[in-house]
Amino acid sequence: MLFDVRPKESRKELFDREREIREIKMATEHPLVAITGIRRVGKTSVLKVALHEVGRPSIVIDARGLKQNFGRREFYALLANALKPSLPRLGDLLRSIRGIKILGLEVELSWKNESLSLVELFDRLNERKVVIAIDEAQRLRGPFSPEIRSAIAHAYDYNRNLTFILTGSEVGLLHEFLGVEDEDSPLYGRFIHEITLERFTEEQSIDFLRKGFEEAGKKVREEVLEEAVGELDGIPGWLTFFGNSYTAGGHDLQSIKRMAVRLALKELKNLLEGRPERYGHVLRAIAGNRRSWSEVKRYVEEREGCTISGSVLHNILENLEKMSLVKDYTFLDPIYEAAARLL
Incomplete structure (x- = not known):
């Protein structure tokens, strides 16, 4: 299936x-x-x-x-x-x-x-x-x-x-x-x-959902598929999560997305376990559309009420990229981005 x-x-x-x-x-x-x-x-x-x-x-x-x-x-x-x-x-x-x-x-x-x-x-x-x-x-x-x-x-x-x-x-x-x-x-x-392995294209994502619902014997409107793909950005695991939840009776995309975000938040907390609280501040800054070094630095300093050295911020950003969470001040997964706002 x-x-x-x-x-x-x-x-x-x-x-x-x-x-x-x-x-x-x-x-x-x-x-x-x-x-x-x-x-x-x-x-x-x-x-x-x-x-x-x-x-x-x-x-x-x-x-x-x-x-x-x-x-x-x-x-x-x-x-x-x-x-x-x-x-x-x-x-x-x-x-x-x-x-x-x-x-x-x-x-x-x-x-x-x-x-x-x-x-x-x-x-x-x-x-x-x-x-x-x-x-x-x-x-x-x-x-x-x-x-x-x-x-x-x-x-x-x-x-x-x-x-x-x-x-x-x-x-x-x-x-x-x-x-x-x-x-x-x-x-x-x-x-x-x-x-x-790359995420699915928009066309592949819609085709995946269409075939999955056909396999499950469910008729789903095309606009629902398109909206889901727009929210989940071609990531097969989240598309599968949506299809599974929708088939089980959860017909509200935003409710399903909230469940996915809660799951991602738990995983994000596990990934950050043992790391300074500052990592969470940096992720919240990026999730809040701060797309430059100076904007992220300003946000973290305001949260902590103290200055942060450039080398420390550089190391945090570098480690977050190594963890494949962000790249160039952008989240690689929109569900993780939504989860980061709740940290």
């Missing part, structure tokens, strides 16, 4: 994206692939469909489950869950690796005594052609990230049967994690095949 809000897993569930899926499948001949794009543009769905069609054994790690400053224990718990679906095809290899125990359908990884070595894991998986995918890989930034990066760099150089596919909604932070432009990073200078 096109309006199923869960990530799609087969081509028949997915709208369009033939070019991107074809490119991902071809890119699995490269050691390192990045799939980037703003939140809710469909990266996870495209990844899952492509992996299904490639047909190779795959391991998918959902890094969204990691907290800030995670360590080996937390990462290995996540990795253990990711390995379970691969047992039918890779169980024989995994059983032979020090630090891995397989008990029925469960996987246990040792993170302390005789702990699992990521390098050894990758070396053994290299005996088959395997894809290792990490969803929202920018979440791997933290104290344990150097070890993960070093293991990926080792696999890049020595494990020709392995392909790593990393998705990232916070594009700048994903690049920062990989460190391909950081001379101190083991991945410095390595080629990454990057595939960017």
Whole structure:
């Protein structure tokens, strides 16, 4: 169903994206692939469909489950869950690796005594052609990230049967994690095949909604579709949210939009957790149509009742761009812009 809000897993569930899926499948001949794009543009769905069609054994790690400053224990718990679906095809290899125990359908990884070595894991998986995918890989930034990066760099150089596919909604932070432009990073200078998912065009968006409602057996006026597309700006996840809510009986676009904004506000607060309150002030300034350095600076200073240095404001704006929230004093997602006004 096109309006199923869960990530799609087969081509028949997915709208369009033939070019991107074809490119991902071809890119699995490269050691390192990045799939980037703003939140809710469909990266996870495209990844899952492509992996299904490639047909190779795959391991998918959902890094969204990691907290800030995670360590080996937390990462290995996540990795253990990711390995379970691969047992039918890779169980024989995994059983032979020090630090891995397989008990029925469960996987246990040792993170302390005789702990699992990521390098050894990758070396053994290299005996088959395997894809290792990490969803929202920018979440791997933290104290344990150097070890993960070093293991990926080792696999890049020595494990020709392995392909790593990393998705990232916070594009700048994903690049920062990989460190391909950081001379101190083991991945410095390595080629990454990057595939960017763009939002739908206006025509694609209307076609998506039209086909989704046809699939659901709903007749919806064309002007309703056009109004929804105008509000949601071609972002597949929000279009799906609208279609799902409308089909379930919520026939007021503005009510559905308010629900989406509340969801985005919760996500925005999570993204800003641990950061100074000043980040929220900057986002509110931009959401309030302040489109220049001086206007944003003036707003923040008025909110805080004190001066703010140019370098501090520069760092905040740079980090917000790395998080793929704003670019050139403009929000990349209109729903997040509406949510920022409520911070």
